[in-house]
Amino acid sequence: MSKTAQTVWNNCLEFIKDNIQPQAYKTWFEPIIAVKLTDNALSIQVPSKFFYEWLEEHYVKILKVSLTKELGEKAKLVYIIKMENTYGNKQPFTEKIPSSNRSAVKSQEVDIPLKNKNPELRNPFVIPGIRNVKIESQLNPNYSFENFLEGDSNRLARSAGLAVAAKPGGTSFNPLLIFGGVGLGKTHLVHAIGVDIKDKYPEKTVLYISAEKFTQQYIDSVKKNNRNDFIHFYQIIDVLIIDDVQFLSGKTGTQDVFFHIFNHLHQNGKQVILTSDKAPVDMQDIEQRLLSRFKWGLSAELQTPDFETRVSIVKNKLYRDGVDMPDDIIDYVAKNIKSNVRELEGAIISLIAQSSFNKKEVTLDLARIVVEKFVKNTKREVSIDYIQKVVSDYFQMDVSTLQSKTRKRHIVQARQLAMFFAKKFTKASLASIGSQIGKRDHATVLHACKTVDNLTSTDKQFKKYVDDITKKLSV
Structure with a gap:
């Protein structure tokens, strides 16, 4: 079977996914689009020059290993960056990673023209003397x-x-x-x-x-x-x-x-x-x-910071305020307040205030009381994984079936409901929802949400599905 750009890139992604942090994979590899495969050169499209430079600086080794596994020692990677200038013209830019064994590849300085600037252009709207106004x-x-x-x-x-x-x-x-x-x-x-x-x-x-x-x-x-x-x-x-x-x-x-x-x-x-x-x-x-x-x-x-970042945020806040706090209390706060940096810092301020005003030592019990108040006052955030599990259980199917490519009507409807509830109950982008529910794109998620809205207003049985699952997710 002849290889295509997509199959080669999918295989590379499988290897990369197993060797880097999930968040890094989501940030740096999910946005990449495989464009074409010519002999032993794979062309991929990246969103910006900065993106390309970051990949070269941080992930060139793993890219080279994964591509060599697929295309052999002479494998090449071509980056395509499509920019739009002020007048909507495309400015393509390509750069190749050669097949040498160097550990890093220096990027060439490439000037991507983003705008047509005319040095003689004068702004006809500037009010005389306004530059002097502070x-x-x-x-x-x-x-x-x-x-x-x-x-x-x-x-x-x-x-x-x-x-x-x-x-x-x-x-x-x-x-x-x-x-x-x-x-x-x-x-x-x-x-x-x-x-x-x-x-x-x-x-x-x-x-x-x-x-x-x-x-x-x-x-x-x-x-x-x-x-x-x-x-x-x-x-x-x-x-x-x-x-x-x-x-x-x-x-x-x-x-x-x-x-x-x-x-x-x-x-x-x-x-x-x-x-x-x-x-x-x-x-x-x-x-x-x-x-x-x-x-x-x-x-x-x-995105929501991971546990290590939350611990760093708390420690930094305490350092700036000149306060010492035991590590077990810092860990407890960071483990229990996950979705919001502002609330995380608020909990620490509240903990310090409680200790100071009541002349009490900062203990784990005090931390539990403060954190409980913050968590209680915060609407529980439902994850996309949890939504998929609830919907799958409701329709008595596996999550893998829900995410599959099958076009059977009852499975498609379950998948559309999962996408609908992910948009309703999470702050994730449409692209992120699609990626997590069967690797679909944002347009599929948008279509799913519209379909669920339409069926809810025209189909009594489908409306019951929506009501039942809403209750399960709102508990």
């Missing part, structure tokens, strides 16, 4: 890279943030979109980027603003008939940071004005940084032309 950045200096601890859950986002801070507007990450659930550090990270830029480039105008406040300012400008002044102001910003951009959903006027501001900043080499609680592909009621802009740069997900 614009407060609205940044919180307490949020820094030093106290944003790196782990598998945030490595891509943090590394991209450092790259942007070093060269704002001059990297492939424009815009840089940081997305993830509540309390995972999105706001902290974008403040840290802004603070670092201000330190390195004091002359640059940096502005942090929430999407909610941006919307309110726009509404006020329309009321006062000075919409143009609003636009002019934002067009002179060098680094624009907008928090919770999903808040623009359904607000067509604000989206339209942001679209024009974004285009102007991007074309003039200014940096745009955004945060959202979901990936661009999952955003509802945001215009396609705006979503396509979000995809020009890098979308980096902040």
